[in-house]
Amino acid sequence: MTSLTAAKASQTPRVSDREMANAIRALAMDSVQRANSGHPGMPMGMADVATVLFNRFIKLDPSRPDWPDRDRFVLSAGHGSMLQYAIHFLLGYADMPVEELKRFRQLGSHTPGHPEYGHTLGVETTTGPLGQGIATAVGMALAERMLAARFGPELVDHYTYVIAGDGCLQEGISHEAIDLAGHLRLGRLIVLWDDNRISIDGPTRLSTSMNQLARFAAAGWHVQEVDGHDPEAVAAAIERARAEERPSLIACHTTIGKGAPNLEGSEKTHGAPLGEAEIAATRENIGWSHPPFEVPDEIIGAWREASARGRAAREAWEARLAASPQADAFRRAVSGEIPEEVFEALRAFRAEQSEKAPRVATRKASEMTLAVINGATELTVGGSADLTHSNLTLTNGLGVVQPGDYGGRYIHYGIREHGMAAAMNGLALHGGFVPYGGTFLCFADYARGAIRLSALMGQRVIYVLTHDSIGLGEDGPTHQPIEHLAMLRATPNLNVFRPADIIETAECWELALRSRNHPSVLVLSRQNLPTLRTASDSLPSARGAYVLREADGRRDVTLLATGSEVEIAVAAAELLKAQHGLNAAVVSMPCWELFEEQDEDYQRSVLGTAPRIAVEAAARLGWDRWIAGNGDFVGMNGFGASAPAGDLYRHFGITAEAVAERALAFAGTAGGQARNNN
């Protein structure tokens, strides 16, 4: 926890802070110019602040970018990516030779337009959509405190630093994030605000009169303001922030594009190259005579001292870990491996429930499953956006995370879906935890920005989205999801599970836990549903779709359904047999994404060649993939309404009778002949 300032101060600096910062400025303006695309203004404006942060404070070892006790750095203003890439080059990250700076924003480079997690070493989270970085950092800072509560300061003792811009602080997600961070007293979170009074349209006074310092103070933060071009002032502010028990905001007064003599202070430097003439003038102005992409050895050497200090800190930490009685437990936690006991317990649970065959809502089935999971591993961390007793996400004995007391495993995220989702991304990225969190499916809308980043980053974040259709009843159309399944299914790299009963629910939870590189969404009913399945060690849900009830004889029709509508499909199949002698198979499709991954033979065996009627209490969009021009869809054609659930299913015609009628239209007279439904 001691600062690294002492090490710096004891030397006679051969290279000034300003020279070290100018290396960032030159690399940023030259890379953007070469790419003919990018954002030079922010890296040039924040170069002085970043130089102080990285050389006097941050604890990083570029040779081990995944060292668990490293400080986390989040460039929330992700458009300023050249700031981070320039620093990574100067610090000596293995994937950031100068050639990569020359390939800024080119296909396959390590220097994409915005920092991308998993793409570039040392990038802790993907940023670019504004406000996500600061909100994700809240999750990281919380994870640090939670892991420290478990393993102590010998093993877990680091800071989370954020550079944020005006955009980050204007976005609504920042409100949710800073309220949560202030409430939980995340003192290891330090936000450096690039307070340059410029946004894309021009001066920020075009659109805001917010007193940000007062705003953060109102949220329980420690606040300071400094001249962002005065290294000693910045260093002193960071020192004070580190000593604080509250999260800290440091407003750094800067000039965007600092150093460009004709353009600095203008929004023109924000998102476009400076141009060759202004770049030449800037070289003159800042006294940087070196050609593009050349940095004198002594300046690089000065930056590498920070890397060397980080390496020493990492080695000391590794020695502490080796000597720690908690070493194995710590390694297990940060590995993120779910212990086999969890899956054994889930197998037993499914066998038991298969016997009992309860009639419960899948949200209740999820709660019962979570009790098993949370009892068998300490990795899971639950929460809800103020719908705990509706989402059923809190199981016995989890303990609640509270301000200053981080030993619990349940987080009251407040009425903050977006902040919750981003914080879960941060918890997952930090390591040591498998986060899950609940809200209503409809309010996935509010969390969209962060859900997309879970998917883009391939993080194991589990969304528990209950009240998943008109089946929620009286709350009405504002609370009844229609388009949300399509929205989530269209999102790449996201597994969307809509289980039909308690057995599928337990299977889908297992699949979500096993998905190391995907977030998962569990879409769950408010209303009770029968147990339709028996337990099976082969985990049929793992194939995404499967034949739940084969037809009694050659198939005349195949009924496709998910979740609460599988019950309706089964009833329709029985009705078709009893009243019309038609053979209907019922296919449950809890996860389209997994079904798409199956081989064609399996897909054909499930879908069959008979006409197909799909039923889901949601929008049709997407279902035609499975209907494939020979069948129809029974579902929602518009928004829902406020009424008891049973009334709504009848009103909107999502009933066994309606499904049977559509099946008859396609299979009843023509014996399964293809008919185009367009």
Next chain:
Amino acid sequence: MTSLTAAKASQTPRVSDREMANAIRALAMDSVQRANSGHPGMPMGMADVATVLFNRFIKLDPSRPDWPDRDRFVLSAGHGSMLQYAIHFLLGYADMPVEELKRFRQLGSHTPGHPEYGHTLGVETTTGPLGQGIATAVGMALAERMLAARFGPELVDHYTYVIAGDGCLQEGISHEAIDLAGHLRLGRLIVLWDDNRISIDGPTRLSTSMNQLARFAAAGWHVQEVDGHDPEAVAAAIERARAEERPSLIACHTTIGKGAPNLEGSEKTHGAPLGEAEIAATRENIGWSHPPFEVPDEIIGAWREASARGRAAREAWEARLAASPQADAFRRAVSGEIPEEVFEALRAFRAEQSEKAPRVATRKASEMTLAVINGATELTVGGSADLTHSNLTLTNGLGVVQPGDYGGRYIHYGIREHGMAAAMNGLALHGGFVPYGGTFLCFADYARGAIRLSALMGQRVIYVLTHDSIGLGEDGPTHQPIEHLAMLRATPNLNVFRPADIIETAECWELALRSRNHPSVLVLSRQNLPTLRTASDSLPSARGAYVLREADGRRDVTLLATGSEVEIAVAAAELLKAQHGLNAAVVSMPCWELFEEQDEDYQRSVLGTAPRIAVEAAARLGWDRWIAGNGDFVGMNGFGASAPAGDLYRHFGITAEAVAERALAFAGTAGGQARNNN
């Protein structure tokens, strides 16, 4: 602008404020009990505040709920809908007899679970998703100032009152809303915060430590706090707020479920019926001896005095309007009718561009179209979430709306997509304006909650969403939409336009302006596109899809595309002809929703019976509706990447060659024979 307090004070009140408020309490608890569903806690807690607000201040005439100069009331905490329904019954709204209270939350009643615009008289906006009400109210309060700037206080002089709960203030959207309102000094906006320190999970201290008064003050608001059960204190606070030039927050300290002796102050009163025993105890406790749904005539009479005052105010206003030289102009503005000159100018513009056939991005085409529209009508009000020069939403001469100066027609919404969308809902709902606003298509994510409400309320809000695919290039996957078209197309009642060139862009703008009961999304390219169409008075885009290039002979294959990929489809068709002798038709599909409304004959004539290859630089989800089991899709299978646009199209295989190859696979060998692609 004078308060109505004087009228009240001059009478000897036969009925006390408390009795008037208790009528709300009784109706709320009894209706929820009868529905066995709903939220009694908030109406009971805020009954005293609402009684003061509606009886001493609000200017409403229940017999003319759409009177333009009425005050606007927004129940942002929409779950407390029984507060509003009870008040509407007491004030005598025609659609709110006591029978409707008895049908609370039943199918087809005027008393749905949450207030729904267009469903219940006097409900100014749909609420329920938290934070939307307060953010929509900002748009209403802005519309009032803007309309007043045009027509003066004789015709436009009203307040916007909001009742908001803790949830509204925790949601991120509230930050965007209050920053914008404070900045624009919307002094006619008064928010009454139900500060009851309870949310669904329990005490708000579980999840927040925010000092809301300090927070609102930081945003430039006037702030007060009062005992929400002291009518005189509430009245004095509202008086002060009305006199303020800043927007006002009044924190009303209340007890949730006030009056229920065993449950008041507990989250148990929030979202469930009190139960018969507690209801009986409450009757006893508050001295309300009347049976359920019975309110003594003298209490109803006291409430109706407020209605009578509102009626008088409305009649006086109508007299002023009749005498005003601006009467016709005012009526035209609030009618929302787009003058025919706009469409004539657009027709001329299309003819002219048809001649010139420019190669421009559709975002640029949109700007050129907007110059025509904005020049021909004063109704349109533009804006952007800090991407003005990227979205190209600002045309010459609009003038910028500024704090205290509301004569302009362009709003710098700041980096606040959600707040912008909600404010546009408010502008549209208020009347007098047709709002449009821009951001990147990818950041529709941030505005999802409010876009959904535009659709649910059927408001003519126009979203200008540019940078609509990997075609945006170097900014990379965080900025490249993939699933967004599917998300928007799956949303009921929303028209999603993706024009292919300048002619289609101008057509789609016309269609958006003509859509009185739908919001529209214009999905526009960053990259330049050729003019593919000639102008046509029949407005082919109005049918949603049409044959852009018929095949040269009997169709072997039909190529379906939208937006920037229509150019690729046209090139593929030429390539198929030249290299393989295949006859390919090209269908442009700028608006699926309008195409779905066409009759089957038209749809069949466009889609044909040959195999179909769809091409769109986005997710496949939804396209199988049009492929219908006989064809394939060329598009994105995952997230994008950071590189120049041309490199990305090649990298992801979205090229004329790739389209031709898929076409050959389906049409080249089998002569158009059906082949199932599952």
